[in-house]
Amino acid sequence: MPALSVALTAAIGAMAGAAARPVVFARSVPAPAAARNSCPHCGGTVLDRRLPVLPASGRCPACAQAIGPRPLVPEAAAAIAFAAIASGGANGWFAAAQYWVAACGVALALIDIAVQRLPDVLTLPACGGTLLLLTAAAMAGEPGSLGRAAAAAAVLTAVFLLMAFAGAMGLGDVKFAPAVGALLGWSSWTVLFWGAAAGFIVGAVSEVARMAAGRARRSHVSFGPYMVIGALAVSVTS
Incomplete structure (x- = not known):
């Protein structure tokens, strides 16, 4: 572009x-x-x-x-995310779904960093809007699969729910999972795997870097930002 x-x-x-x-x-x-x-x-x-x-x-x-x-943190974060999506070359309704996840994801990430929660008032519209935009993409004949997107949303949500029961993840992450899963699954199961894995990889690298720098860390890791970064990075480059 x-x-x-x-x-x-x-x-x-x-x-x-x-x-x-x-x-x-x-x-x-x-x-x-x-x-x-x-x-x-x-x-x-x-x-x-x-x-x-x-x-x-x-x-x-x-x-x-x-x-x-x-000052300027939400604006800069959203600008970088939108520029990355534009550079990825996607267009049509699928690109709109990427922008929607980015817009919701920036707000969710900042809230998660501040108070370690992903509120329903943002996770639910994120999921509903993503599925609606992907439905429009399917009706417009854009390359991808709405059925696979829905299945991927269900699979990722189930995996995150199991992790939440094990105490390794918050319920807010579970509620945001359908949006991430649908966006990634639209392209392929491989994109879903790497997009989900990227969040954990980015999170692990970030936490190790923080410990190496001697910065104290809270017992609860805010996974929302890593989840958004990993999903968008893989979706944009796939």
Whole structure:
């Protein structure tokens, strides 16, 4: 794809990241809380229900304390993801499914890093939207298999559910698995295998690097970011 098109797509990704900023702030709360709209430091209202916009500075307008995602992090993450997808050359409804997973995945990854959870308000639309877009791809005759995508979603969800029962994974990861499984399975079973495995590989390398750097790690590993990175990387390059 021409560099200009990739740059324009990255700009759209940055806008998607900006739109995700208030969602990340609102949903970065420990379970069982559902959401927040006030500053955790001074209690002042940050998100107006009529216009839910979070300051790009990442600071509360009232007390100037840091809140929500760091400045430009959601925007940069989404821009990079969108640019990578555009560079991969996919088009049509399948590409739309990739962008959808990326947009939802950036928000989910940032929330997971903040509070170690993947909220239903994002995992369920991620799954529903991905399956809907892949259905459109099938109706448009794009190369791929909707039946295999659905089966792959079921298989990956079942595997993750078993891991969750064993205490090796959270239920949020399980709820996000159908979106990842469907996106990867659309192309082939091989892509599903490597896309799922890539998340664990990226996670293992990252955690080893953190330990080598002497950085303390929480007992619970936020797997959401690795899951998104691995799936998109394999989907885009396959």
